[in-house]
Amino acid sequence: MHSFEQASNFAIYGLNQTDIRIDSEHKEKAFERLQKEIVVGATHDAGERYDVPKCHPETRKAVLSNIMSWVSNDNEATRVMWLYGPAGAGKSAIAQTTAEECHNEGKLAASFFFSRFGAGRNVKTGLVATIAFQICVSVPAMKESIIKNIEKNPNIFNANIRTQMQALIVEPFKVVDSELSTNPIPRLVIIDGLDECQNRKDQAEIIEAIAKSFSVMNNCSLRFLLVSRPEVEIRRAFNTDSIASSCTRVALDDTFDPDKDIALYLRSHFQALKREHMLGSMLPTSWPSDNSVDEIVWKSSGQFIYASIICDVILAND
Numbered sequence: 001m002h003s004f005e006q007a008s009n010f011a012i013y014g015l016n017q018t019d020i021r022i023d024s025e026h027k028e029k030a031f032e033r034l035q036k037e038i039v040v041g042a043t044h045d046a047g048e049r050y051d052v053p054k055c056h057p058e059t060r061k062a063v064l065s066n067i068m069s070w071v072s073n074d075n076e077a078t079r080v081m082w083l084y085g086p087a088g089a090g091k092s093a094i095a096q097t098t099a100e101e102c103h104n105e106g107k108l109a110a111s112f113f114f115s116r117f118g119a120g121r122n123v124k125t126g127l128v129a130t131i132a133f134q135i136c137v138s139v140p141a142m143k144e145s146i147i148k149n150i151e152k153n154p155n156i157f158n159a160n161i162r163t164q165m166q167a168l169i170v171e172p173f174k175v176v177d178s179e180l181s182t183n184p185i186p187r188l189v190i191i192d193g194l195d196e197c198q199n200r201k202d203q204a205e206i207i208e209a210i211a212k213s214f215s216v217m218n219n220c221s222l223r224f225l226l227v228s229r230p231e232v233e234i235r236r237a238f239n240t241d242s243i244a245s246s247c248t249r250v251a252l253d254d255t256f257d258p259d260k261d262i263a264l265y266l267r268s269h270f271q272a273l274k275r276e277h278m279l280g281s282m283l284p285t286s287w288p289s290d291n292s293v294d295e296i297v298w299k300s301s302g303q304f305i306y307a308s309i310i311c312d313v314i315l316a317n318d
Helices: 017-037 061-072 091-104 127-138 140-152 161-179 200-215 232-239 258-276 290-300 304-316
Strands: 080-084 108-113 188-192 223-228 247-251
Touching: 017 127, 017 140, 061 080, 061 091, 061 223, 061 247, 080 091, 080 200, 091 108, 091 188, 091 223, 108 127, 127 140, 127 161, 140 161, 161 200, 200 223, 200 232, 258 290, 258 304, 290 304
Parallel strands: 080 223, 080 247, 108 188, 188 223
Antiparallel strands: none
16 A cells, blocks of 8 residues: 555645745845845946946957966966056956956856946945856856855855855855866956955955965866056065965066057057048048157057047047
C-alpha cells in the first residue's frame, strides 16, 4: 500500500505555494533594497552624464589597446589596473571609451564614475551597491547569490567597503566564475575619478578593499580598472607592499605620445568647423597652418583639456 493512498489535506513542507511565495517576496524585497542604495547617475550610460568626454576616433589607440589586452588576457596575473595622470590628461575620456567598447563586446560588468559635484557621486556610500546592481544585470547568474547575501545581512549597506565587497561581489563571483569557467562572462569593473571621492581616507579604503579582496582569488577573471589623479593618499595606498605587487600601473605620460593625438584631434575639429560653419567655405584651404596647430599642441603640454577648450572657444564664436 502506498504511503499517500487516501491521504488528504497535507503539505510537503518547503514545496507548498505559501512558502514559495514568501521566499519570492523576500527576494524581491532584497532586490528592491539594493535598488534603493544605488547611485543612478554614476554609470557609464547614465542620462545624467549625457555628452560625456570620449576619445576622438584614431586617438589614444596605444593606451586603449593596452587596457583591452589586459582585460582580455586570461593569463594576466594582476586583477587591478591603475590608470593615472594629471588633470586634463584625458583620463575620463579613456575610461568612458573603454566602458563603451567593453559594453559593446560583452565584457563590461559594471562602472562607477565619481564626480566632485554629482549627487551621490562624490562619496563612497553607494559604490558597491551600484556595482552589485549592474552585475545582477550583466551577469544574471550572480543575482541569486547577491540577493541571498543581502537577505542574510540586511544591514550590509552600512558595513565597511571591504565587507560589502566580499558579500556582494567577491563571494557571488567566486561561485559563478567556477560554474561558468568555460563561457566568457563580463569581467571588467571601471571606477573613474577616484580622486573626486571627497574623503581621502575613503579613497584609500576603496583601493585597499578591492586590491586585497581579489589578491587572494586565484584564477579569478574579474578585473578592476581604477582611474584617478596621482593624489597623495591614492599614491600612498597603491605603493603599499601588499597592493603594489598585485596591480598594473599605466601612467598617462609621454610614453603614449599625447602630442600626436592632440594634433590629430585639433585638425579633425578644425576640418569639421570648415565643413559645418556657414562661413567655413571662406576659410583658406591652408587654415589652420601647421605652425598654428603645432603652437596649440606645444601649449597643451600633453593635456587634452587645453586643446578641447580652444576648439570650444572657436566654435562658440560663430
